[in-house]
Amino acid sequence: MAVVDGHRLAVATDEAPRRVIVMGGTGFLGRHAVAAFAAAGVDVLAVSRQATLATAGCRSCHLDMLDGSPAELARIIDAERPVAVVNAAGVAWSPSPEHMEQGNHQLVEWLLSALDHAAWKPRLVHLGSMHEYAPQPVGSSLDEWGSVRPTTQYGRTKLLGTRAVLEAAAAGRTDAVVLRLSNVIGAGSPPNSLLGRVAQQLKEASRTSGPAVIRVAPLRAHRDFVDVRDTSEAIMCAATAPIGARRVFNIGRGEAVHVRSLVDQLIAASGIAAEVVEEDAGGSTRPPTDPDWMRVDIRLARRLLGWSPWRGPDVSVQELWKATMSE
Template sequence: MARCDTPGTGPDGPVRRVVVLGASGFIGRQVSAAVRAAGGEPLLVARRPLADATSRCIPLDLIGGGPDALSRLLDTERPAAVVNAAGAVWSRTQETMQQANHTLVETALAAIAAASWRPRLVHLGSVFEYAPPPPGTPLDERAPTRPTTPYGRSKLEGTQAVLAASEAGRADAVVLRLSNVIGAGTSPSSLLGQVAAQLRAAEAGQEAVVRVSPLRASRDFVDVRDTADAVLAAAALPVGGRVINIGRGEAVPVRAMVDRLIEASGRPTRIVEGAGAGVRTNTGLDWMQVATGTARRLLGWSARHSLDSSARELWRATATQTSPPASPSPAQH
């Protein structure tokens, strides 16, 4: 496993060892890779062992197993940070979302409170915790939290638990509310994941037919590599007790992202839009743009990767992707 004495990204000192919850998922894998790239040591926590793990993996069931095992791990390993990249996306059942997005968070908080070693907790929330904004109004951290979907409500309950623990002194924690995260490893159940699957399914040299529900929404997309950079900054900098929105800061038509993915594939394609024609990401937000001033001010962070690059990485990764990640990420829409 990777190990170095001088990784890190902040004035509080280097982030040497990081426990990544949900390490088998889309964002968890990228966070783990970013920790290794920075010279740190990720400890991968997932429900099942990872066959392709390049770092130490600790199988833990945080929903069914309680907090004791994680608390012992924290005291033994003394990590600088715990990143909660676990969670269930909008396409899962309400019970699954409640357990993964709230119950698991409460278990992690109980483990941190019981441990003698106190790491920074970086909790990955979602901008879908907010009330739908009027078109043209960027979402900042002062926006009201009135989610309109079961996914958003379950994510908000997890965030509220983290903020309450931080305020009570039971955890040193920061919440990153992520916009629509895309890139290599994007969930096959998401809109872009399903478009990629339809493109891959086309016979060589034949026109691909991509069937989708009407592409009317505009969303704020952010590359998973940029997201991981924000996580590392939040793990190292003195931003405990804060909510910080993470996005590119622009509303991009979903149709434009589908077009980018088609261009990355290089395949002749016909898009068929219609009710029931394909996946529908019913998130309650048809227009969304994230205000990024807080992330720039507190984390020194802004998105660096272009959406064209994100689309290319997404397409490249689908060549070997055969099944959804075992632990879905917080924001794959």
């Protein structure tokens, strides 16, 4: 068992040093996954296209995963001999369909080719999205047997990547696990996310003496939000847990929260007087077909991965605000 923040995780260990490679290790999800593995005593290599500093406590490798050769990553895998490769790379809600196709599908095919070339065969933990599923009826909870019929370009490209992983696993090319993530929030939430955007507006307002005017798209949705640290712990569990024939696990909190309530919590955490103005923004990267209801059934992850979320959204938004002000 590993212990992170006093919380016990069902992460297999033995006397041999454990190593993990995290693709996209300097992004929002990747940084937190790297930090969780490092805190549990795992030797981590963060691989990224961006020549930026990796999280403290890990090693880093600059590799362009689209322009480079898959054989280059295969050589790294054979040299590292990791227990798992985590694919935390990808593109979320870009206005460019081509950019999302490259980051969410072509990159996955490239990674699978690298795993084919490698003599060492680690487990692949691929991070998918709940947006790969068909929209849910209001009041329902979505399990892993839900229909995959995405209505957004983001969901469609993520599904192409997930299908590539599942087909490779079915063909015996790789041992793979797909984690379909709900809305992940916490310190470092990207500025193209709702709460990341609100946090940046509040930070700008903190430099002035007047109240903040927070401009957002209509806050109509109920969503399942999960803390990025809980998500990282799910990734750790998936890296080593015995999963049998199951390949897909939903990761969320198991509750639907109105997005306006989280915006209000973030404003309260900031201590800044603010007016929220909801308006239809033509430049929004989230299309009208983005579903208005999401609640995730996480019983399978609890049973087979030994994972459960334990941080509430109130904790997540406070951590987001503290991180925003420390940037």
